[in-house]
Amino acid sequence: xxxxxxxxxxxxxxxxxxxxxxxxxxxxxxxxxxxxxxxxxxxxxxxxxxxxxxxxxxxxxxxxxxxxxxxxxxxxxxxxxxxxxxxxxxxxxxxxxxxxxxxxxxxxxxxxxxxxxxxxxxxxxxxxxxxxxxxxxxxxxxxxxxxxxxxxxxxxxxxxxxxxxxxxxxxxxxxxxxxxxxxxxxxxxxxxxxxxxxxxxxxxxxxxxxxxxxxxxxxxxxxxxxxxxxxxxxxxxxxxxxxxxxxxxxxxxxxxxxxxxxxxxxxxxxxxxxxxxxxxxxxxxxxxxxxxxxxxxxxxxxxxxxxx
Amino acid sequence: xxxxxxxxxxxxxxxxxxxxxxxxxxxxxxxxxxxxxxxxxxxxxxxxxxxxxxxxxxxxxxxxxxxxxxxxxxxxxxxxxxxxxxxxxxxxxxxxxxxxxxxxxxxxxxxxxxxxxxxxxxxxxxxxxxxxxxxxxxxxxxxxxxxxxxxxxxxxxxxxxxxxxxxxxxxxxxxxxxxxxxxxxxxxxxxxxxxxxxxxxxxxxxxxxxxxxxxxxxxxxxxxxxxxxxxxxxxxxxxxxxxxxxxxxxxxxxxxxxxxxxxxxxxxxxxxxxxxxxxxxxxxxxxxxxxxxxxxxxxxxxxxxxxxxxxxxxxxxxxxxxxxxxxxxxxxxxxxxxxxxxxxxxxxxxxxxxxxxxxxx
Numbered sequence: 001x002x003x004x005x006x007x008x009x010x011x012x013x014x015x016x017x018x019x020x021x022x023x024x025x026x027x028x029x030x031x032x033x034x035x036x037x038x039x040x041x042x043x044x045x046x047x048x049x050x051x052x053x054x055x056x057x058x059x060x061x062x063x064x065x066x067x068x069x070x071x072x073x074x075x076x077x078x079x080x081x082x083x084x085x086x087x088x089x090x091x092x093x094x095x096x097x098x099x100x101x102x103x104x105x106x107x108x109x110x111x112x113x114x115x116x117x118x119x120x121x122x123x124x125x126x127x128x129x130x131x132x133x134x135x136x137x138x139x140x141x142x143x144x145x146x147x148x149x150x151x152x153x154x155x156x157x158x159x160x161x162x163x164x165x166x167x168x169x170x171x172x173x174x175x176x177x178x179x180x181x182x183x184x185x186x187x188x189x190x191x192x193x194x195x196x197x198x199x200x201x202x203x204x205x206x207x208x209x210x211x212x213x214x215x216x217x218x219x220x221x222x223x224x225x226x227x228x229x230x231x232x233x234x235x236x237x238x239x240x241x242x243x244x245x246x247x248x249x250x251x252x253x254x255x256x257x258x259x260x261x262x263x264x265x266x267x268x269x270x271x272x273x274x275x276x277x278x279x280x281x282x283x284x285x286x287x288x289x290x291x292x293x294x295x296x297x298x299x300x301x302x303x304x305x306x307x308x
Numbered sequence: 309x310x311x312x313x314x315x316x317x318x319x320x321x322x323x324x325x326x327x328x329x330x331x332x333x334x335x336x337x338x339x340x341x342x343x344x345x346x347x348x349x350x351x352x353x354x355x356x357x358x359x360x361x362x363x364x365x366x367x368x369x370x371x372x373x374x375x376x377x378x379x380x381x382x383x384x385x386x387x388x389x390x391x392x393x394x395x396x397x398x399x400x401x402x403x404x405x406x407x408x409x410x411x412x413x414x415x416x417x418x419x420x421x422x423x424x425x426x427x428x429x430x431x432x433x434x435x436x437x438x439x440x441x442x443x444x445x446x447x448x449x450x451x452x453x454x455x456x457x458x459x460x461x462x463x464x465x466x467x468x469x470x471x472x473x474x475x476x477x478x479x480x481x482x483x484x485x486x487x488x489x490x491x492x493x494x495x496x497x498x499x500x501x502x503x504x505x506x507x508x509x510x511x512x513x514x515x516x517x518x519x520x521x522x523x524x525x526x527x528x529x530x531x532x533x534x535x536x537x538x539x540x541x542x543x544x545x546x547x548x549x550x551x552x553x554x555x556x557x558x559x560x561x562x563x564x565x566x567x568x569x570x571x572x573x574x575x576x577x578x579x580x581x582x583x584x585x586x587x588x589x590x591x592x593x594x595x596x597x598x599x600x601x602x603x604x605x606x607x608x609x610x611x612x613x614x615x616x617x618x619x620x621x622x623x624x625x626x627x628x629x630x631x632x633x634x635x636x637x638x639x640x641x642x643x644x645x646x647x648x649x650x651x652x653x654x655x656x657x658x659x660x661x662x663x664x665x666x667x668x669x
Binding site: 201203204206207208209210211212213214217221222225226 | 362363364383384385386389390391393395397398399400401410411414415458459462
């Protein structure tokens, strides 16, 4: 037993002498495209804003202060909690959460369906899922706008069929934003869930049925717990980009209900922006996401430690 | 419980997968309390029949009765039958105890009852101290016991076992045979056991059904199947055997005589009387033949030893008869001094009384 565990941990030594040089490209790319931009944003968030966009290299906590406190129009009143941005964050989390839920509700059955097709046809189904994503996100979001507007094909069809008497107001609603996010990120849900359902041993479903479990119980007690890592991965992959998205909120929500993504985008656009404030908002968003992931990872580690 | 009580009655069961017929009209009755084995080569339909009984496959034609009740339309979760799967199919995210409790939970047993029964069953399969482990932390043999415990815990009327020992190594497999048989006797559950291993079938079963190409060829006790196979397939599949082409002749007082092409003749047993003078096959097991000196041979079966293979407990000789076929003869290894026969020697063959059986195809 111990020997088995040890052997699974042993790493092949074949490439040991060249491992470091082979890893150089990876480190360069991660450093250049991931670490450097984040550090830059971190630095910007502690600088002073330049009025025509950009920053003055002078340390300041103004950006964070602006995010959290309201000091009146001229900044001379006693500080109160500034609710505007907190509300935007909460609203964004709710929107991203609903979009993730929609993706899960549609994505899980889709992934399950594909994983249970004959092996030969699976790659075709997977290909079909990704086909819409060969088109640019902007184009897709704009098409969605045309589809669901008041005199768009969806409303026209429903009116024509006599299902409704007046066009449903879909465009410029929260639901439209959720729909847009759902459409943007659905494959990120389908693919990881597919990967774990595909590895699932369906003899386990038979065993559960044999032991008096009905379909619902099989799903809840056997399939879902076993494919959970795929579901969690899918949810993270959908939730995190949804949280910072700005295309769908701008185009489908009519920029009426501001979300984090749009808020940050505004700060870096044109001359009206406030770079340090945008950077600070980004850092707060990043911290929240990282804290959530960290808590999840800790719980997972504890769970698997229990298992062993 | 009466001996003759019927647990499972399969009536003319047919299963087709598209154009492929996996089971072509199988009928059999399995008695209460019985260790019943479905034996056959892979693809013979034995697993299909098991899956029909479990409810994993829908029957195409015919019916399956459990204690007189037609269960053909019931899904697996409504049948009081449990299965031990070939690769165990243990729930990897649950502990051993949770695996064992799974069926009882679904049947809404009380917490105390579940705990009691889990403890009792785990003790029965000698896994009491591993209740908190996960399947991945167990050896193959231990996983096999968990699968058995999990299937027995809810107290099924019938337990189905789908080649449960095939993934274990030889030593463990032999030990588990005895243990399985013991557990079956102790619990009184009807076992339906699927295997392709004839030795397994012979050592464990009360009765065996030999299957081939979607059909049941013979049902009987291990002794009946081994000593009185109904056809050449059964004879060949169960154990090593000599099959000889002969002509049959009616002798005095209803005794039948087999005559080999070379002229040798010996009496034989038959269930169904053949036609006088007909060509037939006769079956003689190698261990029912013995080597004698040529002079002492009474039936005219004489020949030369081709080869002698040392098998440990036995020595197997190949003997080529004069003007006729080759036969295998198995003699117990009685030590070096008692080994007078060597390849090249001329010998005669003696057949144990009743050992030659006529096969009618």
